[in-house]
Amino acid sequence: MSLGPYASFIVTSYTLVAAVVVLLIIWIAIDYRLQKERLRELEASGVTRRSGRQATDIR
Amino acid sequence: MTLIDLANPTKFLSLTARMLPWLAGATAILLLIGFYQAAMAPDDYQQGATVKIMFIHVPNAWLSMFVWGVMSIAALGTLVWRHPLADVAAKAAAPIGAAFTFLALVTGSLWGRPMWGTYWQWDARLTSVLVLFLMYLGLMALWRAVDDPARAARAAAVLTLVGALNLPIIKFSVDWWNTLHQPASVLRMGGPTLDKAFLIPLLVMAVGFSLLFVTLHLAAMRNEILRRRVRSLQMMQASQQAA
Numbered sequence: 001m002s003l004g005p006y007a008s009f010i011v012t013s014y015t016l017v018a019a020v021v022v023l024l025i026i027w028i029a030i031d032y033r034l035q036k037e038r039l040r041e042l043e044a045s046g047v048t049r050r051s052g053r054q055a056t057d058i059r
Numbered sequence: 060m061t062l063i064d065l066a067n068p069t070k071f072l073s074l075t076a077r078m079l080p081w082l083a084g085a086t087a088i089l090l091l092i093g094f095y096q097a098a099m100a101p102d103d104y105q106q107g108a109t110v111k112i113m114f115i116h117v118p119n120a121w122l123s124m125f126v127w128g129v130m131s132i133a134a135l136g137t138l139v140w141r142h143p144l145a146d147v148a149a150k151a152a153a154p155i156g157a158a159f160t161f162l163a164l165v166t167g168s169l170w171g172r173p174m175w176g177t178y179w180q181w182d183a184r185l186t187s188v189l190v191l192f193l194m195y196l197g198l199m200a201l202w203r204a205v206d207d208p209a210r211a212a213r214a215a216a217v218l219t220l221v222g223a224l225n226l227p228i229i230k231f232s233v234d235w236w237n238t239l240h241q242p243a244s245v246l247r248m249g250g251p252t253l254d255k256a257f258l259i260p261l262l263v264m265a266v267g268f269s270l271l272f273v274t275l276h277l278a279a280m281r282n283e284i285l286r287r288r289v290r291s292l293q294m295m296q297a298s299q300q301a302a
Contacts, residue, residue, distance in 0.1 A: 003108045003111070004102070004107045004108040004109075005173075006107070006108065006173040007108070009112065009169045009172060010111050013115060013116070013165075013169045013170070014111075016162065016165060016169075017115045017119070017162055017166065020158050020161065020162055024154075024155065024158055024275055025275070027154075028275060028279055028282060031279075031282045032278070032282050032285070035282055035286050035288075035289055038289045039285060039288060039289055039292070042292040042293065042296065045296065047292045047293075047295055047296045049291075049292070
């Protein structure tokens with residue numbers, strides 16, 4: 001597969017899209033861990049939801 | 060489970076926990092097929108291999124508008140139906156929509172340089188998409204600026220609905236004004252003008268990126284629900300400590 005004289009434009013485009021998508025996935029995964037960690041800490045300190053259910057019980 | 064059950068955040072979390080692995084798998088498979096087809100697609104007789112940029116530029120451009128459309132429906136859900144998950148959906152979608160719009164602008168610019176001889180032109184299509192990107196950033200700033208999620212949701216919903224006026228301007232800008240950007244070649248009256256060798260990989264990529272949006276959006280909505288749980292528990296803790 002030859003990308004011709006403008007290969008750098010094509011490769012840069014695909015690399016950038018891949019990088020942004022990976023960054024989005026990493027950001028969402030880190031945010032999820034962060035929120036779960038905060039909920040665990042709050043529950044450990046004795047704060048409970050009005051329903052009585054565990055805040056970290058999300059399944 | 061009915062649609063009304065999804066108004067319950069706990070049931071939403073339970074359902075999406077089961078759905079997300081399947082959605083992520085389907086997204087990965089479709090995007091892999093799409094990237095393979097894009098790599099194998101023939102060169103265009105005029106553009107040569109740079110036509111391959113189309114397979115990522117067009118899905119991102121479609122999604123930049125589609126995500127704002129989703130946020131507009133969510134805005135109606137906030138203002139009219141007061142659906143408990145509507146503003147969660149709107150808030151979670153904004154950064155993802157901004158990312159797709161950014162990618163549409165940059166890949167379009169990288170496609171434009173070899174084909175048009177310039178990275179940027181202040182024509183109606185490019186400028187209206189840049190305005191869309193700035194509106195996404197403004198909306199994200201608004202969400203961060205207001206502490207109370209309910210107040211932020213109403214302000215953001217109004218801004219989203221006003222911003223939705225830009226969507227038909229983006230779509231029809233190439234018909235209403237004389238632009239450097241080409242007119243629609245897929246979603247148009249009379250059917251697509253693209254050859255199947257380009258159309259099929261483009262549609263596979265479009266479905267793949269759309270599934271990627273659904274997957275990321277549901278995951279971001281789950282995070283937003285947890286963030287609100289954290290906030291309400293912190294408020295309960297503060298009031299317990301004050302009592």
